[in-house]
Amino acid sequence: MAEKTALISLNMGGPDRPESVAPFLRNLFSDRELIRLPGGAWLQRPFARLMARLRAPKARRAYEAIGGASPLRIWTECQTRAIGRLLGEEWRTAVIMRYWEPRAKEVLTHLRREGVKRAMVLSLYPHFTAATSGSSINDFCRHAVRFCPELDYRLIHDWFDWPPFLDALAHLVREALARFDGEQRHRVTLLFSAHALPEKLILEGDPYLDQVRTTMRGVLERLPEYRSRSRLAFQSRSGPVRWIGPSVTEALDTLVDEGVREVLVVPVSFVSDHVETLHEIDQGYRDYALRRGMTRFERVAAFNDDPGFIRAMASLxxxxxxxxxxxSRQNENGAPCQGTP
Incomplete structure (x- = not known):
């Protein structure tokens, strides 16, 4: 590839210091592709300010519990550089965050100055939904037109059923199961946890829930002995809307009532550690499960810089x-600029 080519990873972003929490939340709640209130953008803006003000103290405490900042940018940059190294030394790498730095305008302006003409744009959300990956993709497309109009790019919207990804996830599940002794491994239940989504989006045809279920089935095909001891639940609800369920706490309640005492949480929406894994699962849900009577609560490690995951993404x-x-032959199969697969 003679033209300068970049791998651009898209992710959510997270506050890099305590004083960033409120503006990060304001950016998040301002996104009408995530939460669309009736009344248009004029109502969304005061809603975002109010929600950020109300939620910032609790969110700030959560980030303080994991060191004061989100590690998402660090891990995303680490992953992207590692993928780029496998693709070849001619590849540049960059990351764009939806709700915090670095933002699309800054990154695309820099790539244009560097003379980058082509880019593969990888959403680091395994599953497509208009509310998260779709919003990130649309944000990229809007800014690409304005700040890097000559960029020839292709979008990778999702990869929920990419076999090397499923292999890598199943491998991490097996590694986590090895922490249980032989008898416990025969009793433990796999609790797959995905990020919650407003129910309205699913009813409107969003593919997210079907894709999450496909990922779960793909992992269980590689771990068939756990098909009868697995559940799916959803975490990280935020905002005054109806969300898909059951929630993780509801699922834990059901498992306890059924006599389950050992559980292994399998996060399927998150490819690196951040507040949802390090605080919400490792601290909040773990404490809840133990209070409800469970004797063992473990989590599958996030991919972070896992070599199997890096190879899977590079091959994708x-x-x-x-x-x-x-x-240099004409290709007609590039993905168009849009927020749907």
């Missing part, structure tokens, strides 16, 4: 590079 990106970028 390589498989989507247009033939025309390699041999």
């Amino acid at each position: 990106v390589a498989s989507r590079v247009p033939a025309s970028w390699r041999d």
Whole structure:
């Protein structure tokens, strides 16, 4: 590839210091693709300010419990650089965060100055939903038109059923199961945890729930002995809307009532550690489960810089590079600029 080519990863972002928490939340609640209130943008803005003000103290305490800041940017940059190294030394790498720095305008302006002409754009959300990955993709597209209009790019919207990804996740589940002794491994239940989504989006046809279930089935195909001892639940609800369920706490209540005392949580929406894994699962849900009578609560490690995950993503990106970028022939299969698969 003679033209300068970049791998651009898209992710949610997170506050990098305590004073960033409120503006981060304001950016999040201002996103009408995530939470769309009736009344238009004029109502969304005061709603976002109010929600940020109300939620900032609790959120700040959560981040303080994991060191004072989100590690999401650090891990995303680490993953992207590692994927880029496997793709080849000619690849540049960059990350764009939806709700915090670095934002699309800054990154695209820099890439244009660097002379980058082509980019593979990888959403680091395994599952597509208009509310998260779709919003990040649309944000990228809007800014690309304005700040890097000559950029030739291809979008990778989702990869929930990419076999190397499922292999890597199943491998981490097996590693976590090894922490249980033989007898416990025959009793433990796998609790798959995905990020919650407003129910309204699913009713409108959003593919997220089906894709999450497909990922869960793919992992269980690789761990067939746990098919009858697995559940799916949802975490990280925020905002005054109806969410898909059951919630993780509801699922834990049900398991306790059924006599389950050992559980292994399998996060399927998060490819690196951040507040949802380090605080919400490791501290909040763990404490809740033990108070409810469970004797063992463990979590599968996040991918972070896991070599299997890095290889899986590199092979995914390589498989989507247009033939025309390699041999100058015209390619007609590039993904269009849109927020749907």
